[in-house]
Amino acid sequence: MRTSIRGSRRLVAFAVVAALTTGLLAGCAEDSDGGSSNASSGGGDSDGRITLTVGTFGVFGYKQAGLYDEYMKLHPNINIKENVTERNDVYYPKLLTRLQAGSGADDVQAIEIANITEVVQTQADKFEDLSKAGGYDKSRWLDWKTEQATAKDGKLVALGADIGPMAICYRKDLFEKAGLPTDREELSRRWAGNWDEYVDLGKQYMKKAPDGTKFVDSAAGVYNAVISGSKDRYYGTDGQPDYEKSAGRKLAWDTSMKVATSTMSAKLKQFDKPWDQAFANGRFATVSCPPWMLGYIEQKAGAAGRGKWDVAAAPSSAAWGGSFVGVPSQGRHKDEAIKLATWLTAPEQQAKVFAKQGTFPSTPSAYAKLKVQPDTDTYFGQAPLAQIFSDAAKTIPIATYGVKDQQIGSAITDIGVLQVEQQGKSPAQGWSSAVKEIKDVLGE
């Protein structure tokens, strides 16, 4: 009797182990599946409502502007969930792997401008053609915005969301102390079309600079502002890299080198903690700022900066950042997702996001009725922000982007410019290091 019990106990133990093992494995499978299905369709269809997920990076402002709530009110059968990844350099690889795995992508996915060319060239077949959607109206968007998201065969991979027309944010009080003009009109006239004027102004600033302040936050910021206003960047129209000969790249590099080799730069790295602190402590007088940076400045510079900042038109119209939204073909509710994406990027909605978050519409018809948050308005000395940015937006050159645009840009700013600015190397050394880095990026 005893043995029998022992034997059956063992059997039970064995069964338990087996059950646990399979349970665990199944649990695992479920989990990894769950991780993605949670990201895709969630399974919130139980009460007859469809759950759509929207994948975004950073702060997109759709939620903040109440667009999801509004849409759900308009469409009671739809439930929207946003999956936010803070940084695009984490978000984008995840998006690529999910697209190619054929599962796990959100119903609507945001795409950064620096990645759009790669997505259009390599992932177009994984997305729905949004130009075929009902209610699509090409004339809504700036031409270059739509062009960037259009594949060779005419397929529209994603709809334009925000764009980043640039201006120069500057500290009136510091300018005044340094004996520079403080009027935004006068300043923009002075440096219009000529970055050298801006650099000269910086030299002038440094002669009488208030204690502990510099003219500009970083040479990389200047590089970025100049290259973003150039037609040619790193790739030729044939899709081949030509960063060595590109005139836009050369101008941007030379201008940033004038800054890096002078004393006018605070030698910060943008979006680093010390950069944030420098806003709070008022350590630099100018920064190239797209609309989405206004909220950032207000947050970092805080109450002490109120009324001290002003905004002037940049030397050249440029676009820094911006995004698109696409609908992956793998989704379960493609039609609903396309409707949502179309609605989110309609001029009225883009205007609402601008009012709340300062991300700028890619749809010109929205410009007439742009309302700036009263708060932001007074923070920046009642500058006519909507006017300044929409003027810039309308004259942004149609730039040629390439597959590895983002990585090449970061090789130049984070290696080349930084070596000159912070490690004291010569511009020639900095450039040759950047080229070495770019060759590594391109696998040459």
Place this chain on the structure above:
Amino acid sequence: MSHTTEYAETAPPSDGGAAPAASGRPRGTPPPPTSWRSRLYRWDTKASPYAFIAPFFLFFGAFGLFPLIYTGWSSLHNVQLANLDSQTWVGLDNYANLIRSDFFWTALENTFAIGVISTVPQLLMAIGIAHLLNYKLRGSTFWRVTMLAPYATSVAAATLVFTLLYSWDGGAINWLLHFAGIDPVNWRESIWGSKFAVSSIVIWRWTGYNALIYLAAMQAVPADLYESAAIDGASRWEQFRHVTVPMLRPTILFTVVVSTIGATQLFGEPLLFGGNSGSKGGADHQFQTLGLYMYDQGWVIGNLGKASAIAWAMFLILLVIAAINMLVARRLRKD
């Protein structure tokens, strides 16, 4: 025959003394004709152990061995993040590319340099701290918990604080240095300053952990050894050198191995120390470790084939280190 009754339920009575247990066999009785029950029973005794250890092997296979082999397979292909479906066979190209690449050698040197300047002081300090904690102290639990606190802190939190401390403009460390008349150091962009800064984060996080391991080993050293050493007139320092350290040898070896593995895989600290685009490890790659280099190649640049080759190179380096370690251990045991 006395077994018969005991196994009555399992074996048919006609079997007499032929118990299915192994102990019955040496007596020369023939194996019992098998009923399904005894067969099940034997199968159970043979198979259950495998079932019990199966979970480990299943998990290891799924999350250890398979990725390892698959990474090796990928390292022989051109795999691009944006185009995972079309992998082309390139043989050892990725490895050849690594050997030619300055960045790889820089990363290897950095990993080694940061490994040395973080591990050596860390273990020396740990053993000293453990020695102090081994004395009868008031509030010893408090001190031990304090030692472990940095280990319990997340890498991200610790690195963030250290990054602020090391900040060029207005960081606490440069502020302290200015009292000594030293100009502000650009920690992140200096070749050795950055390595030192990253190492200090590692030291801060891991010293207490190693100290506790040493402490546990020290408490296992028999007290009479110290007594007899004391009777022979050995000072505290001599006791430490001639009793504690020799007795701790296996533990020291263990911590050296674990720290070396940790140093080879160093990733989070330099990545976060680098701030925005930290995977480059500074403008001159001055603190880009192998782990960072792999991440940069795979997920930032998008060349997964090359990243896999780096992963395998790291694996091979670890194997070499393990082999050296084994030789040293054998030598130590012979002594």
